[in-house]
Structures are given as structure tokens and as C-alpha cells.
Amino acid sequence: MAEQTAPPQPAAGPAPAAGPRTGKPDSAVVRDALGVGIAVGLSGFAFGVTSAGAGLTLLQTCVLSLLVFTGASQFALVGAIAAGGNPFAAAAGAFFLGIRNAFYGLRLSQLLALPRWLRPLxxxxxxxxxxxxxLAQPTRRQVRIGFTVTGLTLYVLWNLTTLLGALGAEAIGDTDAWGLDAAGPAVFLALLAPMLRTATERAAAGLAVVLGLGLLPVLPAGVPVLVAALAAPAVLWLKGRSLGGDGGTPAAGPATERTKGQDR
Structure with missing residues (x-):
């Protein structure tokens, strides 16, 4: 009888292996997602104030948050308009800032694996x-939970605080004196900085900052953002030339990059 009860134990054996894949309970994923959604969602107030201070109407401000829903692009658009820039240049700068979301989508589509009807939403x-x-979640289930809770929390709060900010802009008075237009970019940089792990990524980010800030006094509002977008292809091109010109480095370089990618 004792030997007949032994077979169930191999089924329990794989349980420890499931632990690392699960990584953490779903409640922890929800907690982290809510923390990010609430913290960033509250900065919609700054956008509402900045947009109203730039001369946009309450309806225009709220529609931007409802339909565009990407803080960096929204701040870039209203910032360029407030500086007297051409609306088309401002829109182009906002567009190129938002194009990164398309690349995010390529990766997330594989991780989420959502039904076709749900993907556009x-x-x-x-x-x-x-x-x-x-991307911080270890399983598909938790990827979906993290994505959904963060997206829902952030979308609701961002739009609500945008409305409140636009309504309260008159009570605040001089919005430039508060420096609220820097809140959105500051949040974006805080999220981006930890992701710059390789020398190539840091070089591209540094060059983009130099181009954006250096050309700000020279070019019309909105155009420096477009020029700064050229930093990444420029750095990759220079890296390719340096690897191609060095005899022993090409084999080591990609291997190092692949190793770093696997660690992530």
C-alpha cells in the first residue's frame, strides 16, 4: 500500500518549478499596477492646467486626454503651442514622441495574446x-492583470484630473509660475531612466537631450523634438561603423548585447 501511494508524489514535484514562473501573487501585481496608475494619473491635473494656460478650450483639453492619452505627446503639443510654435510642427513633434507606443505594441501583442476584437481597444x-x-510580470495572466489595472486606473484618473486641472486653471492664475508643465516630462524621464541599461541606450538618450536642449533657442517650437528623434538611428549607425572597423570586436559586441538582453 505504501508503494501504491508513491506515484502521486511526482505530480507534486513540479510545483516548486511553477513558483518562479508565477513569481508573486496576483494581489501584488494589482497593488503595483494601482500604485503606478494613481501616481501618474494625478499628473493629469498638471496637463489640464498647462493646456488651459496655452489657450486651449476645456473641450479641446479633455478631448486630447480622451483620444490621444499619452502624456509626453500631450505636453509636447500644448508646450509648443504655448511657445507660439506652428500647430503643424507641434502636432508633428507630438506624433513622433507617440510613435514609440507602436513599438511597445509589437512586444505587448505577443505577451498579452488578446482576441482580435479586443486588440484595437x-x-x-x-x-x-x-x-x-x-513587462515586469513573469506570466501571461499577470501581464494581462498588470496591463489592464494600470491602463484602467491611469485612463480614468488622467482624464478626471485633466478636467479638474482645466477647470481650476483660472483659480491658479499664472500657470507658468508654478512650473506645472514640467510635471509630465519629469514623470516620463523617471520611468525611462531605469530602462537605459546599455551604453548604446545611454548614448542615444544623452545625444537626444543635447540636440533637444541645444536647438531649443534656435529652431521653432516643436522642431527640436523632431531633430532629437534622430539621436537613436545616429548612435546605432556610429556603433555599426565602429564594430565593422574593428577586427576582433564584432564577435564580442553582439554577444555582450545578447547576454544583457537575456538578463533583462
């Missing part, structure tokens, strides 16, 4: 914060 929530939370 989920695409609206593919932003920096939802991507960061989703």
Missing part, C-alpha cells in the same frame, strides 16, 4: 506606464 492603453508594468 487595448492599443489605446499601450503607453509607457502600462508597458513597464506589463
Amino acid at each position: 487595448a492599443a489605446h492603453w499601450v503607453i509607457d506606464e502600462t508597458t513597464a508594468v506589463a
